[in-house]
Amino acid sequence: MGTDDTPAVAGSEITSDPDASNPESDPETIPGSIRESIAESVASRRAGYGAVGLAAFVAIWHLVSLTQPSYVLPTPAAVGATFIEEAASGGLTVAIGQSVLHWIPGTIAGTTLGVAAGVIAGWSRTADDLTSPVVRLLRPVPPLALIGFAIAWFGINHAGAAFIIAIGAFWINFYAAYGGVEGVSEDLLDVGRSLGISGDRELLRHIVIPAASPEILTGIRTGIGRCWMLVVAAEIFGVPGIGRRILRASNNLQVDVVIAYILVLSLLFLLVDATFRAVQRRLLVWRGEAR
Structure with a gap:
């Protein structure tokens, strides 16, 4: 009897685990069609909430604008x-078109240089030690403080505005890449070396940069948004574009024009951000972290 009771108890213990008896409780066993259906449902719900929030914002804006003169707060209509x-x-x-002429080169230059410098400083202790004092000295300087240099070096043109935008993009991408590379696990590097990957170039290419890619891509995405914000600042000294149009309208108390062009900046940012998010999801799909 004793020998017969033991298997029965063990069997009851095994089947008492709901996860063990129900394979569908494991996300990995859920069919792809069901996962896609759940993702679509969540996306639809989030879009619905977003639409409600946007409608509430416009309604509040309309109600508040009714209590103010049009030159203080115009109606949404x-x-x-x-x-x-x-x-x-x-x-x-x-x-x-005028703003894009300096937003694109400024964003590309600042992003490229920032990522490259961050990867180098994060990987090489010697490079980090050499550049650390300069980084700490220059990092607190806001891009607007360099407008005088932009005018002196490039003039009042798109190149000068691109310089201001590039400075803002550089630091965001520098620290994102630096933190991503510095945070790569030493165990991961040891695994790479054990598989025959040796030398700084090969380790960076096959191990470090792929492991740091989420942080690098997040920095690039953040920098893109920051650069649209800097468009207004970069056009303060007379370069034509959306920012210059906003400043001129502000001086003339054309608040409706100011808000209209602010919305233009927002729409441009949303368009670029959505495009980059799609690229980011595709690049990070191998990590299972794209959202």
């Missing part, structure tokens, strides 16, 4: 009419 008017006149397209 007035801003929409101004937006359509600017678009129809061609002024909106011209302003966007």
Whole structure:
């Protein structure tokens, strides 16, 4: 009897675990179609909440604008009419094109240099020691403080505005890449070496940069948004574009125009950010972290 009771107890213990008896409780065993359905449901719910929040924001804006003069806070309808008017006149397209002429080169230059410098400083202790004092000296300097240098070195043109934008992008990407590379596990490097990957170049290419890619890509995405913010600052000294249009409208108390062009900046950022998020998800799909 004693020998017969033992298997029965063991069997009851094994089957008492709900996860063990129900393979569907393990996310890895859920069919792909069901996972996609769940993801679509979550995305739909989030989109619905976002639409409700946006509608509430516009409603509050409308109610508050009714208590204020139009030169203080115009109604959403007035801003929409101004937006359509600017678009129809061609002024909106011209302003966007002018800003893009320095946003693109500034963002690319700042991002490229920032990532490269961050990877080098994060990987090489010698490079980190050499550059650390300079980094600590220059990092607190805001891009706006360099407007004088931009004018002296490049003039009042797109190159000067691109310089200001590049400075802002550089530091974000530098620290993101630096932190990502510095945080790569030594155990991961040992595994790479044991598999025959040797030399700084090979380790960086096959181990370090892929492991640090989430932080690097997050820095790039953050820098892209920061660069759109810097467009306004970069155009303070007279370079034409969206920011210059906002400043001129502010001086003339054309608040509807100011808000319309602020919305343009927001829409441009959302478009670029959505595009980059799609690229980021594709690049990080191998890690299972893309969201």
